[in-house]
Amino acid sequence: GEDVEQSLFLSVREGDSSVINCTYTDSSSTYLYWYKQEPGAGLQLLTYIFSNMDMKQDQRLTVLLNKKDKHLSLRIADTQTGDSAIYFCAENPPRDDKIIFGKGTRLHILP
Amino acid sequence: EPEVTQTPSHQVTQMGQEVILRCVPISNHLYFYWYRQILGQKVEFLVSFYNNEISEKSEIFDDQFSVERPDGSNFTLKIRSTKLEDSAMYFCASSEGHEQYFGPGTRLTVT
Numbered sequence: 175g176e177d178v179e180q181s182l183f184l185s186v187r188e189g190d191s192s193v194i195n196c197t198y199t200d201s202s203s204t205y206l207y208w209y210k211q212e213p214g215a216g217l218q219l220l221t222y223i224f225s226n227m228d229m230k231q232d233q234r235l236t237v238l239l240n241k242k243d244k245h246l247s248l249r250i251a252d253t254q255t256g257d258s259a260i261y262f263c264a265e266n267p268p269r270d271d272k273i274i275f276g277k278g279t280r281l282h283i284l285p
Numbered sequence: 286e287p288e289v290t291q292t293p294s295h296q297v298t299q300m301g302q303e304v305i306l307r308c309v310p311i312s313n314h315l316y317f318y319w320y321r322q323i324l325g326q327k328v329e330f331l332v333s334f335y336n337n338e339i340s341e342k343s344e345i346f347d348d349q350f351s352v353e354r355p356d357g358s359n360f361t362l363k364i365r366s367t368k369l370e371d372s373a374m375y376f377c378a379s380s381e382g383h384e385q386y387f388g389p390g391t392r393l394t395v396t
Contacts (some may be wrong), residue, residue, distance in 0.1 A: 205383045216289075216376060216389035217328070262328065266383060271318070271341040272330035273385055 178276035180263050185282045192250040194279045196263030201244055203265040207273065208237065208248045211260045220248075220261075250281075258283045287311045289388035291377050297394045298367055306362045306391045308377030317360045318378040318385060319352065321345070328376065334360065367395045 180196040198206065207222040223230045223237045223246070230237045236249040250257055260278040267274065290309045298304050310317050319331040332342045334352055351363045360379075364371055372395045378385040 209387070216291075217378075217387035219384060219386060222384065271316070271333035271335075272343070273320075274330070275328040277327050 178263055178265055178274055180261075180276040180279050182277065183280050183282065185284055186253050187284045188253060188255060190253055192248075192253045192257065192281055194248045194250075194261050194263075194281065196246045196248075196276055198244050198246065198263070198265045198274075200265060200267045200274075201241065202268045204268050205266040206237075206239060206246050207262075207264040207266070208235075208246075209262040209264060209275075211262065211278065213259075217262065253281075253283055255283050257281060289377055289379055289386055291375075291388035291391050293391060294389065295392045295394070297396065300369060300395055301366050304364050304367055304393065306364075306375050306377075306393070308360045308362075308379075308388055309358050310360055310377065310379030311381075311386060312358070314379035314381045314386075316340075316380045316385075317352075317354070318380075319362045320376045320378065320387075321373040322376065322390075323370075323373040331362070364393075367393075369395050371395050 177199045186192040204225050208220045209217040210220045211217050221232050223239050228239050234251040238247045260280050262278045263276040264273045292307045317334040320328050322328045330343050332346045333340045349365045353361050374390045374392050376390045377388045
């Protein structure tokens with residue numbers, strides 16, 4: 175069935191790059207997303223990538239998509255304390271309204 | 286920047302009671318959604334709504350649940366007779382295309 179998997183925790187030093195990885199099962203998913211959730215807040219759409227792309231860059235964020243391996247990653251350059259949050263990978267299967275979420279990766283920033 | 290809003294932020298109710306969770310989607314959006322996140326689990330899709338009717342619903346969205354757009358701005362989720370296992374964070378989302386924007390959530394606690 176449809177599933178999105180990601181590691182639960184990542185610790186990174188302030189100023190380093192963070193790379194959060196995700197695998198998904200539906201190779202025909204049309205859109206893949208990264209959402210950010212800060213403590214006590216909702217889900218903020220950070221960025222998304224269309225399935226016919228392999229890379230998307232938006233300021234400090236770089237999304238890489240490997241369709242063959244069904245692997246998605248989010249790179250945050252120059253990680254700041256404000257980047258501390260849970261990051262959710264998500265897919266939108268074709269002809270489907272819903273978004274399917276992973277469990278989220280908690281990013282912890284070390285001083 | 287327009288955003289999705291939800292009220293209340295926290296609702297405590299007794300088992301068997303009816304609750305209505307309210308959402309104000311982004312004004313020019315045409316698609317509306319409800320998701321929930323049980324503590325420690327994934328964000329799960331409940332239902333999508335378009336053109337004043339349900340377009341898709343999950344297995345979770347049984348006869349105890351209903352949605353309504355009572356006027357031009359609000360979108361509500363009603364749970365008729367709450368159960369302990371309905372305790373969760375409920376997120377409303379809206380979109381005009383493939384980007385779903387989420388509200389801050391309503392934490393529902395059923396005692």
